[in-house]
Amino acid sequence: MADVENGDQTFDTVSLQTEGSRFGDDGESSLGSDSELNGFPGSRETDKYGFIGGAQKYTAESAQDVPPEVLRQRELKWLEMLKDWDKWISKRFKKVRLRCQKGIPPSMRGRAWLYLSGGKVKKERNSATFKELDSREGDPKWVDVIERDLHRQFPFHEMFVSRGGHGQQDLFRVLKAYTLYRPDEGYCQAQAPIAAVLLMHMPAEDAFWGLVQICEKYLPGYYSAGLEAVQLDGEILHSLLKRVCSVAYRHLDKHKIEPVLYMMEWFMCAFSRTLPWASVLRVWDMFLCDGVKIIFRVGLVLLKSMLGSRDKLKACPGQYETMEVLRAIEPRYMQEAYLVHQ
Amino acid sequence: MEDYDYLFKIVLIGNAGVGKTCLVRRFTQGLFPPGQGATIGVDFMIKTVEIKGVKVKLQIWDTAGQERFRSITQSYYRSANALILTYDITCEDSFRCLPEWLREIEQYANNQVVTILVGNKIDLAEKREVHRQRAEEFAEAQSMLYLETSAKESDNVEKLFLDLACVLIREAKQNTLDNNDSAPMPGEGKNINYLSCCNIN
Numbered sequence: 148m149a150d151v152e153n154g155d156q157t158f159d160t161v162s163l164q165t166e167g168s169r170f171g172d173d174g175e176s177s178l179g180s181d182s183e184l185n186g187f188p189g190s191r192e193t194d195k196y197g198f199i200g201g202a203q204k205y206t207a208e209s210a211q212d213v214p215p216e217v218l219r220q221r222e223l224k225w226l227e228m229l230k231d232w233d234k235w236i237s238k239r240f241k242k243v244r245l246r247c248q249k250g251i252p253p254s255m256r257g258r259a260w261l262y263l264s265g266g267k268v269k270k271e272r273n274s275a276t277f278k279e280l281d282s283r284e285g286d287p288k289w290v291d292v293i294e295r296d297l298h299r300q301f302p303f304h305e306m307f308v309s310r311g312g313h314g315q316q317d318l319f320r321v322l323k324a325y326t327l328y329r330p331d332e333g334y335c336q337a338q339a340p341i342a343a344v345l346l347m348h349m350p351a352e353d354a355f356w357g358l359v360q361i362c363e364k365y366l367p368g369y370y371s372a373g374l375e376a377v378q379l380d381g382e383i384l385h386s387l388l389k390r391v392c393s394v395a396y397r398h399l400d401k402h403k404i405e406p407v408l409y410m411m412e413w414f415m416c417a418f419s420r421t422l423p424w425a426s427v428l429r430v431w432d433m434f435l436c437d438g439v440k441i442i443f444r445v446g447l448v449l450l451k452s453m454l455g456s457r458d459k460l461k462a463c464p465g466q467y468e469t470m471e472v473l474r475a476i477e478p479r480y481m482q483e484a485y486l487v488h489q
Numbered sequence: 490m491e492d493y494d495y496l497f498k499i500v501l502i503g504n505a506g507v508g509k510t511c512l513v514r515r516f517t518q519g520l521f522p523p524g525q526g527a528t529i530g531v532d533f534m535i536k537t538v539e540i541k542g543v544k545v546k547l548q549i550w551d552t553a554g555q556e557r558f559r560s561i562t563q564s565y566y567r568s569a570n571a572l573i574l575t576y577d578i579t580c581e582d583s584f585r586c587l588p589e590w591l592r593e594i595e596q597y598a599n600n601q602v603v604t605i606l607v608g609n610k611i612d613l614a615e616k617r618e619v620h621r622q623r624a625e626e627f628a629e630a631q632s633m634l635y636l637e638t639s640a641k642e643s644d645n646v647e648k649l650f651l652d653l654a655c656v657l658i659r660e661a662k663q664n665t666l667d668n669n670d671s672a673p674m675p676g677e678g679k680n681i682n683y684l685s686c687c688n689i690n
Contacts, residue, residue: 336505420529
Protein backbone atom coordinates (compact mmCIF):
# COMPACT_ATOMS: atom_id res chain seq x y z
CA MET A 148 0.00 0.00 0.00
CA ALA A 149 2.91 2.28 0.70
CA ASP A 150 3.93 2.39 -2.90
CA VAL A 151 0.83 3.92 -4.22
CA GLU A 152 2.02 7.45 -4.48
CA ASN A 153 3.58 9.81 -6.89
CA GLY A 154 5.88 7.14 -8.03
CA ASP A 155 8.18 6.83 -10.91
CA GLN A 156 5.82 4.63 -12.83
CA THR A 157 5.08 5.97 -16.24
CA PHE A 158 2.30 4.29 -18.10
CA ASP A 159 2.20 4.59 -21.79
CA THR A 160 -0.25 7.33 -22.37
CA VAL A 161 -2.12 5.74 -25.23
CA SER A 162 -3.58 3.04 -23.07
CA LEU A 163 -5.28 5.62 -20.89
CA GLN A 164 -7.44 6.86 -23.69
CA THR A 165 -9.86 4.01 -23.85
CA GLU A 166 -13.10 4.13 -25.65
CA GLY A 167 -15.90 5.50 -23.61
CA SER A 168 -13.86 8.47 -22.49
CA ARG A 169 -16.18 11.26 -23.30
CA PHE A 170 -15.68 14.42 -21.40
CA GLY A 171 -16.15 17.91 -22.64
CA ASP A 172 -17.22 18.62 -26.13
CA ASP A 173 -13.97 17.94 -27.85
CA GLY A 174 -12.73 14.81 -26.17
CA GLU A 175 -9.25 16.25 -26.16
CA SER A 176 -6.76 14.28 -24.13
CA SER A 177 -5.12 16.04 -21.29
CA LEU A 178 -2.24 13.69 -20.82
CA GLY A 179 1.11 15.26 -21.36
CA SER A 180 3.23 12.64 -23.04
CA ASP A 181 6.18 13.22 -20.76
CA SER A 182 4.24 13.77 -17.63
CA GLU A 183 4.46 11.83 -14.47
CA LEU A 184 1.33 10.11 -13.32
CA ASN A 185 -0.21 10.91 -10.01
CA GLY A 186 0.01 7.28 -9.09
CA PHE A 187 -2.97 5.03 -8.66
CA PRO A 188 -3.50 1.33 -8.40
CA GLY A 189 -5.47 -1.01 -10.53
CA SER A 190 -7.42 -0.57 -13.68
CA ARG A 191 -6.58 2.13 -16.17
CA GLU A 192 -9.83 1.97 -18.02
CA THR A 193 -11.82 5.15 -17.89
CA ASP A 194 -15.53 5.21 -17.22
CA LYS A 195 -17.80 7.38 -19.30
CA TYR A 196 -17.01 10.41 -17.18
CA GLY A 197 -13.25 10.04 -17.46
CA PHE A 198 -12.64 8.39 -14.09
CA ILE A 199 -10.05 5.67 -13.85
CA GLY A 200 -10.85 4.67 -10.30
CA GLY A 201 -11.77 6.08 -6.93
CA ALA A 202 -15.00 6.20 -5.03
CA GLN A 203 -16.78 8.47 -7.48
CA LYS A 204 -16.37 6.21 -10.50
CA TYR A 205 -19.43 5.11 -12.44
CA THR A 206 -21.36 2.16 -11.16
CA ALA A 207 -24.49 0.81 -12.75
CA GLU A 208 -26.40 1.35 -9.50
CA SER A 209 -25.39 4.98 -9.08
CA ALA A 210 -26.45 6.16 -12.52
CA GLN A 211 -29.46 6.04 -14.76
CA ASP A 212 -28.93 5.20 -18.37
CA VAL A 213 -30.79 7.35 -20.82
CA PRO A 214 -31.87 5.52 -23.99
CA PRO A 215 -30.03 6.87 -27.05
CA GLU A 216 -33.15 8.09 -28.80
CA VAL A 217 -34.22 10.08 -25.74
CA LEU A 218 -30.74 11.53 -25.51
CA ARG A 219 -30.89 12.52 -29.17
CA GLN A 220 -34.19 14.29 -28.59
CA ARG A 221 -32.80 16.16 -25.63
CA GLU A 222 -29.72 17.20 -27.52
CA LEU A 223 -31.90 18.71 -30.23
CA LYS A 224 -33.96 20.56 -27.66
CA TRP A 225 -30.86 21.94 -26.01
CA LEU A 226 -29.38 23.01 -29.32
CA GLU A 227 -32.60 24.83 -29.99
CA MET A 228 -32.47 26.56 -26.61
CA LEU A 229 -28.81 27.54 -26.83
CA LYS A 230 -29.46 29.14 -30.22
CA ASP A 231 -32.03 31.46 -28.76
CA TRP A 232 -30.90 31.54 -25.16
CA ASP A 233 -32.01 35.00 -24.06
CA LYS A 234 -35.55 34.36 -25.11
CA TRP A 235 -35.69 31.00 -23.38
CA ILE A 236 -34.27 32.36 -20.15
CA SER A 237 -36.54 35.37 -19.99
CA LYS A 238 -39.77 33.89 -21.34
CA ARG A 239 -39.64 30.15 -20.81
CA PHE A 240 -37.49 29.70 -17.77
CA LYS A 241 -39.73 27.00 -16.33
CA LYS A 242 -39.09 24.86 -19.36
CA VAL A 243 -35.34 25.42 -19.08
CA ARG A 244 -35.50 24.42 -15.44
CA LEU A 245 -37.45 21.28 -16.22
CA ARG A 246 -34.87 20.31 -18.80
CA CYS A 247 -32.07 20.91 -16.32
CA GLN A 248 -33.86 18.68 -13.85
CA LYS A 249 -34.08 15.93 -16.43
CA GLY A 250 -30.33 16.15 -16.90
CA ILE A 251 -28.40 18.04 -19.54
CA PRO A 252 -27.11 15.72 -22.30
CA PRO A 253 -23.38 15.12 -21.81
CA SER A 254 -22.48 16.53 -25.20
CA MET A 255 -24.24 19.81 -24.36
CA ARG A 256 -23.27 20.13 -20.73
CA GLY A 257 -20.22 22.36 -21.04
CA ARG A 258 -21.98 24.94 -23.17
CA ALA A 259 -25.17 24.72 -21.19
CA TRP A 260 -23.35 25.35 -17.90
CA LEU A 261 -21.56 28.34 -19.36
CA TYR A 262 -24.85 29.81 -20.60
CA LEU A 263 -26.79 29.01 -17.44
CA SER A 264 -24.20 30.50 -15.14
CA GLY A 265 -24.00 33.71 -17.09
CA GLY A 266 -20.33 33.02 -17.65
CA LYS A 267 -20.85 33.35 -21.38
CA VAL A 268 -22.12 36.90 -21.13
CA LYS A 269 -19.31 37.87 -18.75
CA LYS A 270 -16.76 36.38 -21.07
CA GLU A 271 -18.11 38.27 -24.05
CA ARG A 272 -18.21 41.56 -22.20
CA ASN A 273 -14.66 41.11 -20.99
CA SER A 274 -13.13 39.39 -23.93
CA ALA A 275 -9.53 40.43 -23.21
CA THR A 276 -9.59 39.83 -19.46
CA PHE A 277 -8.65 36.19 -19.20
CA LYS A 278 -5.82 36.50 -21.69
CA GLU A 279 -4.43 39.43 -19.78
CA LEU A 280 -4.69 37.70 -16.38
CA ASP A 281 -3.27 34.53 -17.85
CA SER A 282 -0.15 36.33 -19.01
CA ARG A 283 0.58 37.88 -15.62
CA GLU A 284 2.65 36.44 -12.81
CA GLY A 285 0.66 35.44 -9.78
CA ASP A 286 1.30 36.57 -6.22
CA PRO A 287 3.79 34.00 -4.82
CA LYS A 288 1.68 33.74 -1.68
CA TRP A 289 -1.20 32.27 -3.69
CA VAL A 290 0.83 30.52 -6.35
CA ASP A 291 2.52 28.43 -3.69
CA VAL A 292 -0.72 27.13 -2.17
CA ILE A 293 -2.31 26.56 -5.56
CA GLU A 294 0.68 24.55 -6.74
CA ARG A 295 0.45 22.32 -3.71
CA ASP A 296 -3.17 21.57 -4.56
CA LEU A 297 -2.86 20.79 -8.27
CA HIS A 298 -2.06 17.10 -7.97
CA ARG A 299 -4.81 16.45 -5.47
CA GLN A 300 -7.96 17.39 -7.36
CA PHE A 301 -9.76 14.34 -8.70
CA PRO A 302 -6.55 12.31 -9.00
CA PHE A 303 -8.61 9.48 -10.46
CA HIS A 304 -9.89 11.52 -13.36
CA GLU A 305 -7.95 11.05 -16.57
CA MET A 306 -7.67 14.78 -17.03
CA PHE A 307 -5.91 15.35 -13.73
CA VAL A 308 -4.06 12.11 -13.33
CA SER A 309 -0.71 13.21 -14.67
CA ARG A 310 1.56 15.56 -12.79
CA GLY A 311 2.07 18.65 -14.83
CA GLY A 312 -0.34 17.37 -17.49
CA HIS A 313 -2.69 19.68 -19.36
CA GLY A 314 -5.48 19.33 -16.84
CA GLN A 315 -3.29 20.40 -13.94
CA GLN A 316 -1.77 23.19 -16.01
CA ASP A 317 -5.19 24.56 -16.90
CA LEU A 318 -6.30 24.26 -13.31
CA PHE A 319 -3.34 26.38 -12.31
CA ARG A 320 -4.14 28.98 -14.96
CA VAL A 321 -7.77 29.27 -13.91
CA LEU A 322 -7.08 29.51 -10.17
CA LYS A 323 -4.16 31.89 -10.59
CA ALA A 324 -6.22 34.09 -12.91
CA TYR A 325 -8.92 34.30 -10.25
CA THR A 326 -6.43 35.51 -7.61
CA LEU A 327 -5.42 38.28 -10.00
CA TYR A 328 -9.02 39.05 -10.86
CA ARG A 329 -9.95 39.33 -7.19
CA PRO A 330 -6.69 40.04 -5.33
CA ASP A 331 -8.74 40.98 -2.27
CA GLU A 332 -10.12 37.44 -2.16
CA GLY A 333 -7.11 35.42 -3.28
CA TYR A 334 -7.36 31.65 -3.34
CA CYS A 335 -9.42 29.37 -1.17
CA GLN A 336 -8.68 25.65 -1.28
CA ALA A 337 -12.32 24.78 -1.81
CA GLN A 338 -12.25 26.59 -5.17
CA ALA A 339 -9.96 24.01 -6.71
CA PRO A 340 -12.51 21.19 -7.00
CA ILE A 341 -15.04 23.68 -8.39
CA ALA A 342 -12.62 24.82 -11.07
CA ALA A 343 -11.64 21.22 -11.81
CA VAL A 344 -15.26 20.15 -12.41
CA LEU A 345 -15.70 23.07 -14.79
CA LEU A 346 -12.48 22.19 -16.62
CA MET A 347 -13.75 18.68 -17.22
CA HIS A 348 -16.41 20.29 -19.38
CA MET A 349 -14.95 23.41 -20.94
CA PRO A 350 -11.73 25.16 -21.91
CA ALA A 351 -9.76 27.23 -19.40
CA GLU A 352 -11.16 30.62 -20.29
CA ASP A 353 -14.76 29.42 -20.02
CA ALA A 354 -13.98 27.61 -16.78
CA PHE A 355 -12.51 30.82 -15.41
CA TRP A 356 -15.73 32.71 -16.07
CA GLY A 357 -17.76 29.84 -14.68
CA LEU A 358 -15.68 30.00 -11.51
CA VAL A 359 -16.13 33.76 -11.32
CA GLN A 360 -19.89 33.31 -11.54
CA ILE A 361 -20.00 30.58 -8.93
CA CYS A 362 -17.85 32.58 -6.51
CA GLU A 363 -19.68 35.84 -7.02
CA LYS A 364 -23.23 34.98 -7.94
CA TYR A 365 -24.02 31.46 -6.76
CA LEU A 366 -22.03 31.23 -3.54
CA PRO A 367 -21.06 34.82 -2.77
CA GLY A 368 -18.64 35.19 0.12
CA TYR A 369 -18.20 31.43 0.55
CA TYR A 370 -14.49 31.53 -0.18
CA SER A 371 -13.63 34.87 1.43
CA ALA A 372 -11.36 35.23 4.43
CA GLY A 373 -13.36 34.47 7.55
CA LEU A 374 -15.77 32.19 5.67
CA GLU A 375 -18.74 33.89 7.24
CA ALA A 376 -21.18 33.29 4.41
CA VAL A 377 -20.81 29.53 4.42
CA GLN A 378 -21.06 29.39 8.20
CA LEU A 379 -24.24 31.38 8.04
CA ASP A 380 -25.64 28.98 5.46
CA GLY A 381 -24.69 26.17 7.83
CA GLU A 382 -26.92 27.73 10.46
CA ILE A 383 -29.69 28.18 7.93
CA LEU A 384 -29.40 24.55 6.87
CA HIS A 385 -29.66 23.54 10.50
CA SER A 386 -32.80 25.57 11.09
CA LEU A 387 -34.36 24.30 7.87
CA LEU A 388 -33.67 20.80 9.09
CA LYS A 389 -35.71 21.52 12.18
CA ARG A 390 -38.72 22.06 9.96
CA VAL A 391 -38.01 19.33 7.45
CA CYS A 392 -36.91 16.59 9.80
CA SER A 393 -36.96 17.32 13.49
CA VAL A 394 -35.72 13.84 14.43
CA ALA A 395 -32.45 14.46 12.61
CA TYR A 396 -32.28 18.00 13.94
CA ARG A 397 -32.60 16.93 17.55
CA HIS A 398 -30.09 14.16 17.08
CA LEU A 399 -27.45 16.52 15.69
CA ASP A 400 -28.11 18.99 18.49
CA LYS A 401 -27.95 16.35 21.17
CA HIS A 402 -24.55 15.17 20.01
CA LYS A 403 -23.24 18.68 19.48
CA ILE A 404 -22.59 18.15 15.79
CA GLU A 405 -22.37 21.65 14.48
CA PRO A 406 -23.20 22.29 10.84
CA VAL A 407 -19.59 23.19 10.01
CA LEU A 408 -18.62 19.64 10.89
CA TYR A 409 -20.57 18.09 8.05
CA MET A 410 -21.64 20.74 5.57
CA MET A 411 -18.47 22.70 4.80
CA GLU A 412 -17.24 20.34 2.12
CA TRP A 413 -20.74 19.66 0.82
CA PHE A 414 -21.48 23.33 0.26
CA MET A 415 -18.08 24.82 -0.56
CA CYS A 416 -17.38 22.12 -3.15
CA ALA A 417 -21.02 21.92 -4.29
CA PHE A 418 -21.03 18.17 -3.50
CA SER A 419 -18.35 17.52 -6.11
CA ARG A 420 -16.25 15.56 -3.62
CA THR A 421 -19.17 13.78 -2.00
CA LEU A 422 -21.48 12.15 -4.51
CA PRO A 423 -21.00 9.55 -7.25
CA TRP A 424 -20.19 11.32 -10.48
CA ALA A 425 -23.52 10.82 -12.21
CA SER A 426 -25.17 12.52 -9.24
CA VAL A 427 -22.62 15.34 -9.11
CA LEU A 428 -23.44 16.20 -12.72
CA ARG A 429 -27.20 16.12 -12.17
CA VAL A 430 -26.89 18.25 -9.04
CA TRP A 431 -24.75 20.75 -10.91
CA ASP A 432 -27.24 20.86 -13.80
CA MET A 433 -29.86 21.99 -11.32
CA PHE A 434 -27.53 24.10 -9.18
CA LEU A 435 -26.38 26.20 -12.13
CA CYS A 436 -30.01 26.71 -13.10
CA ASP A 437 -31.56 27.39 -9.71
CA GLY A 438 -28.66 28.34 -7.47
CA VAL A 439 -27.74 27.54 -3.90
CA LYS A 440 -31.19 26.35 -2.92
CA ILE A 441 -30.37 23.13 -4.79
CA ILE A 442 -27.36 22.64 -2.53
CA PHE A 443 -29.59 23.15 0.51
CA ARG A 444 -32.12 20.67 -0.82
CA VAL A 445 -29.52 18.01 -1.49
CA GLY A 446 -28.09 18.56 1.98
CA LEU A 447 -31.52 18.21 3.57
CA VAL A 448 -32.32 15.08 1.55
CA LEU A 449 -29.08 13.46 2.67
CA LEU A 450 -29.57 14.37 6.33
CA LYS A 451 -33.14 13.19 6.26
CA SER A 452 -32.25 9.96 4.49
CA MET A 453 -29.49 9.12 6.92
CA LEU A 454 -30.83 10.41 10.21
CA GLY A 455 -34.51 10.67 9.56
CA SER A 456 -35.96 7.89 11.67
CA ARG A 457 -35.49 6.38 15.10
CA ASP A 458 -34.38 3.15 13.51
CA LYS A 459 -31.62 4.86 11.63
CA LEU A 460 -30.51 6.75 14.71
CA LYS A 461 -30.06 3.50 16.61
CA ALA A 462 -27.14 2.77 14.34
CA CYS A 463 -25.41 6.00 15.31
CA PRO A 464 -25.83 6.58 19.03
CA GLY A 465 -22.91 8.96 19.47
CA GLN A 466 -21.17 11.94 17.96
CA TYR A 467 -18.55 9.85 16.24
CA GLU A 468 -20.93 7.26 14.83
CA THR A 469 -23.10 10.04 13.48
CA MET A 470 -20.13 11.72 11.87
CA GLU A 471 -19.21 8.39 10.32
CA VAL A 472 -22.65 8.03 8.84
CA LEU A 473 -22.51 11.56 7.46
CA ARG A 474 -19.07 11.00 6.03
CA ALA A 475 -19.78 7.68 4.40
CA ILE A 476 -23.21 8.24 2.96
CA GLU A 477 -24.98 5.08 1.91
CA PRO A 478 -24.79 4.74 -1.87
CA ARG A 479 -28.52 4.30 -2.28
CA TYR A 480 -29.12 7.81 -0.98
CA MET A 481 -26.71 9.27 -3.49
CA GLN A 482 -28.04 7.67 -6.64
CA GLU A 483 -28.89 10.26 -9.19
CA ALA A 484 -32.46 9.03 -9.53
CA TYR A 485 -33.05 9.13 -5.78
CA LEU A 486 -31.59 12.59 -5.28
CA VAL A 487 -33.27 14.22 -8.22
CA HIS A 488 -36.59 12.66 -7.38
CA GLN A 489 -36.41 13.86 -3.80
CA MET B 490 -21.11 0.78 28.39
CA GLU B 491 -18.22 2.47 26.60
CA ASP B 492 -15.26 0.18 26.57
CA TYR B 493 -12.19 2.25 27.40
CA ASP B 494 -10.23 3.57 30.38
CA TYR B 495 -9.24 6.92 28.95
CA LEU B 496 -10.57 9.18 26.25
CA PHE B 497 -8.23 11.79 24.79
CA LYS B 498 -8.81 14.39 22.17
CA ILE B 499 -5.92 15.06 19.82
CA VAL B 500 -6.00 17.87 17.25
CA LEU B 501 -3.69 18.13 14.24
CA ILE B 502 -2.70 21.58 13.09
CA GLY B 503 -0.16 23.06 10.69
CA ASN B 504 0.10 24.54 7.22
CA ALA B 505 -1.86 23.28 4.23
CA GLY B 506 -0.35 20.30 2.45
CA VAL B 507 2.05 19.14 5.17
CA GLY B 508 0.29 15.78 5.49
CA LYS B 509 -2.03 16.05 8.48
CA THR B 510 -4.83 14.06 6.89
CA CYS B 511 -2.40 11.42 5.64
CA LEU B 512 -0.98 10.96 9.14
CA VAL B 513 -4.48 10.46 10.51
CA ARG B 514 -5.51 8.06 7.78
CA ARG B 515 -2.30 6.10 8.04
CA PHE B 516 -2.82 5.67 11.77
CA THR B 517 -6.55 5.04 11.86
CA GLN B 518 -7.03 3.15 8.59
CA GLY B 519 -3.55 2.03 7.55
CA LEU B 520 -3.94 3.89 4.27
CA PHE B 521 -1.91 6.35 2.32
CA PRO B 522 -4.35 7.78 -0.19
CA PRO B 523 -2.61 9.20 -3.26
CA GLY B 524 -3.84 12.66 -4.13
CA GLN B 525 -5.63 13.18 -0.81
CA GLY B 526 -7.74 16.29 -1.29
CA ALA B 527 -7.32 19.32 0.92
CA THR B 528 -9.36 19.14 4.11
CA ILE B 529 -12.25 21.57 3.96
CA GLY B 530 -13.14 22.50 7.54
CA VAL B 531 -12.66 19.85 10.21
CA ASP B 532 -13.01 16.12 10.40
CA PHE B 533 -12.50 13.52 13.06
CA MET B 534 -11.62 9.88 13.45
CA ILE B 535 -11.45 7.53 16.38
CA LYS B 536 -9.06 4.77 17.21
CA THR B 537 -8.87 2.79 20.40
CA VAL B 538 -5.46 1.46 21.36
CA GLU B 539 -4.29 -0.69 24.22
CA ILE B 540 -1.19 0.30 26.12
CA LYS B 541 0.00 -2.11 28.78
CA GLY B 542 -3.51 -3.34 29.30
CA VAL B 543 -4.99 0.13 29.47
CA LYS B 544 -7.62 0.90 26.82
CA VAL B 545 -7.26 4.37 25.40
CA LYS B 546 -9.73 5.89 23.02
CA LEU B 547 -8.17 8.56 20.84
CA GLN B 548 -10.44 11.07 19.21
CA ILE B 549 -8.34 12.58 16.47
CA TRP B 550 -9.41 15.86 14.93
CA ASP B 551 -8.03 16.80 11.57
CA THR B 552 -8.19 20.45 10.55
CA ALA B 553 -7.85 22.44 7.35
CA GLY B 554 -4.44 24.11 7.18
CA GLN B 555 -5.30 27.13 5.09
CA GLU B 556 -5.46 30.33 7.03
CA ARG B 557 -8.99 31.25 6.08
CA PHE B 558 -10.33 28.12 7.76
CA ARG B 559 -8.82 29.18 11.04
CA SER B 560 -11.96 30.80 12.38
CA ILE B 561 -13.59 27.38 12.20
CA THR B 562 -10.74 25.21 13.36
CA GLN B 563 -9.77 27.37 16.36
CA SER B 564 -12.86 26.46 18.29
CA TYR B 565 -11.72 22.84 18.31
CA TYR B 566 -8.41 23.55 20.04
CA ARG B 567 -9.79 24.43 23.40
CA SER B 568 -10.89 21.01 24.54
CA ALA B 569 -7.84 19.26 23.07
CA ASN B 570 -5.66 17.20 25.38
CA ALA B 571 -2.87 17.18 22.84
CA LEU B 572 -1.93 19.03 19.69
CA ILE B 573 0.13 17.62 16.87
CA LEU B 574 1.76 20.60 15.23
CA THR B 575 2.84 19.36 11.84
CA TYR B 576 5.22 20.78 9.26
CA ASP B 577 6.76 19.38 6.10
CA ILE B 578 10.53 18.80 6.27
CA THR B 579 10.75 19.51 2.54
CA CYS B 580 9.10 22.90 2.93
CA GLU B 581 10.98 25.63 4.75
CA ASP B 582 7.92 27.82 4.66
CA SER B 583 5.84 25.37 6.67
CA PHE B 584 8.59 25.45 9.32
CA ARG B 585 8.82 29.21 9.33
CA CYS B 586 5.11 29.43 10.05
CA LEU B 587 5.51 27.54 13.33
CA PRO B 588 5.80 30.63 15.57
CA GLU B 589 2.50 31.79 14.13
CA TRP B 590 0.95 28.44 15.02
CA LEU B 591 2.38 28.67 18.52
CA ARG B 592 0.65 31.99 18.97
CA GLU B 593 -2.59 30.32 17.89
CA ILE B 594 -2.04 27.60 20.46
CA GLU B 595 -1.24 30.13 23.16
CA GLN B 596 -4.42 31.98 22.41
CA TYR B 597 -6.90 29.20 21.80
CA ALA B 598 -5.72 26.00 23.43
CA ASN B 599 -5.98 25.20 27.10
CA ASN B 600 -2.74 25.78 28.93
CA GLN B 601 -2.27 22.17 29.97
CA VAL B 602 -2.28 20.94 26.42
CA VAL B 603 0.57 18.64 25.39
CA THR B 604 2.09 19.77 22.12
CA ILE B 605 4.24 17.64 19.87
CA LEU B 606 6.05 19.01 16.85
CA VAL B 607 6.08 16.64 13.90
CA GLY B 608 8.25 16.91 10.81
CA ASN B 609 6.49 14.84 8.17
CA LYS B 610 7.53 13.48 4.73
CA ILE B 611 10.92 12.02 5.73
CA ASP B 612 10.53 9.64 2.80
CA LEU B 613 11.47 12.64 0.64
CA ALA B 614 14.88 12.91 2.30
CA GLU B 615 16.55 14.22 -0.84
CA LYS B 616 14.24 17.22 -0.81
CA ARG B 617 14.75 18.07 2.85
CA GLU B 618 14.89 21.79 3.57
CA VAL B 619 14.71 21.77 7.36
CA HIS B 620 17.51 20.05 9.24
CA ARG B 621 16.52 17.76 12.01
CA GLN B 622 18.77 19.45 14.52
CA ARG B 623 17.25 22.84 13.81
CA ALA B 624 13.77 21.48 14.39
CA GLU B 625 14.83 19.66 17.54
CA GLU B 626 16.34 22.82 18.96
CA PHE B 627 13.24 24.78 18.11
CA ALA B 628 11.02 22.18 19.74
CA GLU B 629 13.15 22.06 22.85
CA ALA B 630 13.16 25.82 23.21
CA GLN B 631 9.38 25.74 23.08
CA SER B 632 9.07 22.79 25.46
CA MET B 633 7.59 20.61 22.77
CA LEU B 634 8.23 16.98 22.04
CA TYR B 635 9.64 16.31 18.58
CA LEU B 636 9.28 13.46 16.12
CA GLU B 637 9.88 12.96 12.40
CA THR B 638 7.46 10.82 10.43
CA SER B 639 6.52 9.51 7.04
CA ALA B 640 2.84 8.93 6.53
CA LYS B 641 3.69 7.38 3.18
CA GLU B 642 6.15 4.81 4.51
CA SER B 643 4.38 4.53 7.83
CA ASP B 644 7.54 5.55 9.70
CA ASN B 645 6.95 6.64 13.28
CA VAL B 646 3.24 7.13 12.75
CA GLU B 647 2.15 4.51 15.29
CA LYS B 648 4.85 5.73 17.60
CA LEU B 649 3.61 9.28 17.35
CA PHE B 650 0.12 8.46 18.52
CA LEU B 651 1.07 5.79 21.04
CA ASP B 652 3.76 7.92 22.67
CA LEU B 653 1.31 10.75 22.86
CA ALA B 654 -1.23 8.43 24.47
CA CYS B 655 1.40 7.43 27.06
CA VAL B 656 2.14 11.02 27.95
CA LEU B 657 -1.55 11.75 28.27
CA ILE B 658 -2.14 8.75 30.51
CA ARG B 659 0.69 9.85 32.75
CA GLU B 660 -0.64 13.38 32.91
CA ALA B 661 -4.11 12.13 33.66
CA LYS B 662 -2.82 9.99 36.51
CA GLN B 663 -0.81 12.90 37.82
CA ASN B 664 -3.85 15.13 37.71
CA THR B 665 -5.89 12.64 39.67
CA LEU B 666 -3.18 12.53 42.30
CA ASP B 667 -2.98 16.29 42.77
CA ASN B 668 -6.68 16.54 42.50
CA ASN B 669 -6.92 19.38 44.94
CA ASP B 670 -4.47 21.84 43.47
CA SER B 671 -5.60 20.83 40.04
CA ALA B 672 -4.00 23.07 37.44
CA PRO B 673 -0.25 22.72 37.02
CA MET B 674 1.69 25.90 36.52
CA PRO B 675 1.24 27.09 32.99
CA GLY B 676 4.39 27.28 30.92
CA GLU B 677 6.06 24.66 33.06
CA GLY B 678 6.79 22.63 29.98
CA LYS B 679 6.33 18.97 29.41
CA ASN B 680 9.81 17.58 29.55
CA ILE B 681 8.68 14.11 30.21
CA ASN B 682 10.93 11.33 29.15
CA TYR B 683 8.14 9.71 27.26
CA LEU B 684 10.14 7.96 24.60
CA SER B 685 10.91 5.01 26.78
CA CYS B 686 7.35 4.63 27.87
CA CYS B 687 5.96 2.40 25.17
CA ASN B 688 7.47 -0.74 23.83
CA ILE B 689 4.58 -1.81 21.76
CA ASN B 690 4.08 -2.12 18.08
